[in-house]
Amino acid sequence: MIISHNLTALNTMSNLKRKDIAVSKSLGKLSSGLRINGASDDAAGLAISEKMRGQIRGLNQASKNIQDGISLIQTADGAMQEIQSMLQRMNELAVQASNSTYTDSNRVNIQSEVEQLKEEIDEIAGNTEFNGIKLLNGNTEKTSAVVSVDNPPNNKLVTITSPAGTSVSEILNNLLTLFNEVKGGQLGDSDSKRVSSKFTLSINNDELSIRCDTGDGFGLSGGSPNLFYQGYTGGSYIYKFTEFINENDFIYISDIGGTYGGDTLKFNFSSISEDQKGVTLQIGANSGETLDINLPNVTSTAIGISSIDVSTISNAESSLSSISGAIDKVSAERARMGAYQNRLEHSQNNVLNYAENLTTAESRIRDADMAKEIMELTKNQIFTQAGQAMFLQANTQPQTILQLLK
Incomplete structure (x- = not known):
């Protein structure tokens, strides 16, 4: 008989700890209603059920x-x-x-x-x-496009296709909006941005003001019979629209000086090009x-x-x-x-x-069987109580050695 190590008590304590852990898990499942409360409960089941969720x-x-x-x-x-x-x-x-x-x-x-x-x-x-x-x-919207191509010897022709609109003000607003988007880099490429940056456009009712910011000046031409020169004011050339723009009308604005003399903006107008959306x-x-x-x-x-x-x-x-x-x-x-x-x-x-059936499948994997867990809890609680009693007995067993010393 030995007293330095109470092996019976150690074995009883080990069993008691395992039952305490089992009781704790059962209580967790019963309180949450879930069979899987963490990945350690069922790693594969957790992965499957999360995908289902x-x-x-x-x-x-x-x-x-x-x-x-x-x-x-x-x-x-x-x-x-x-x-x-x-x-x-x-x-x-x-x-x-x-x-x-x-x-x-x-x-x-x-x-x-x-x-x-x-x-x-x-x-x-x-x-x-x-x-x-x-x-x-038809949820239609007028289309617009920006195309930049080589215009030899070392300059660019930038074509901006703008919706024509149904009134002079709408025509000019469409044109100015697209021009500013090209100038700001939202539309087109770096060449179209560079070319458009040479000019400043503004509108006032039915008048279009054009200013050349770089180079030695610019030339304006086009196939629109509805654009008329009004004069030069504050560094800007002013042109007036007197009628609606037709589908085949266009305007050329060309830089006639600077390093890339010959850079040209061309404005096309499209009155019927529409993309139907859904x-x-x-x-x-x-x-x-x-x-x-x-x-x-x-x-x-x-x-x-x-x-x-x-x-x-x-x-x-x-x-x-x-x-x-x-x-x-x-x-x-x-x-x-x-x-x-x-x-x-x-x-x-x-x-x-589909959602109902997946929910049913996910429930089978994830949810706790309450009756089964109550049974497991009751069983483990009994084992715990028995372990506590046996642990007390195991601790008193070495006292019998005292009888030998009398």
Whole structure:
């Protein structure tokens, strides 16, 4: 018998510590409701469940995206329904004007209502929005471009293509905006920035002021018959626009001095070049899971009724086919948007089912079986109590040696 080391007590204490740790883990799982509270509980399970959690949260957001997409489509369809009602009224008026029982003055009155209906169609098509996105004008925007090419012997020709706009002020604002973006380096390349930096442009109503900041001066020429020289003031040459710019019009501004004499800016104007845009919905949790929605264009010009005239019998009769075609176009657009909505509703159901099933799978990996953990806790608590009792007995066992010393 030995007393320097109480091996029985050491063994009992080791077992007691393991049971204390087991009790602590069981309490942690029961208090959190999770089987995995740290990577040490199940490293592989943690990695799998975290990936599932990312998918589940992504799917829940995709569900919200789909709901927003459906709302966008419903907004567009509601506006097109009203446009279609106005087209039906226009058809009714055209049929009425085709009847010879009405006088020319009657048809003039009918034409007045037709004009108002056309204006309202364009108003709805141009102003119907969802979160700032135009829905019924094709969401088009005028294109612009900047091209810099060699213009031998050692200078550049920079061509800036600007939207023409619908008024003189819009023309000049478009031109000035693009020029300043090229000059500031936001558009074009380093050569176009260098060339444009030679000039300063400003506008005042329908007047364009041009100043050459480097070189010995500049020359201005172009194919626009609507640009007229007004004079020289404060170092700037002033030109006045008197009419709208046409699509094929252009302006040359050339540097005639300096190191790179011959550098030239050319302004092109494009009145019809437009890029139609749509919206892209992220309908899944992963990259590439998207749906592109092409937005309709139901302006009076796009559906072919901008020139409808019912002021004479012959014009009223010919207008009937145009109005009928417009009704068919709007109906086709509504049908297309309705098809998008049906698809999105099915995508919504799929996303919800997908998220539900992934949540179930993640729960099996991550969540604690409460009944099992309570059983484990009870078992380990009993072992702990028994270990405490045995530890007391193990500590009293060496006292029997005292009997030998008596």
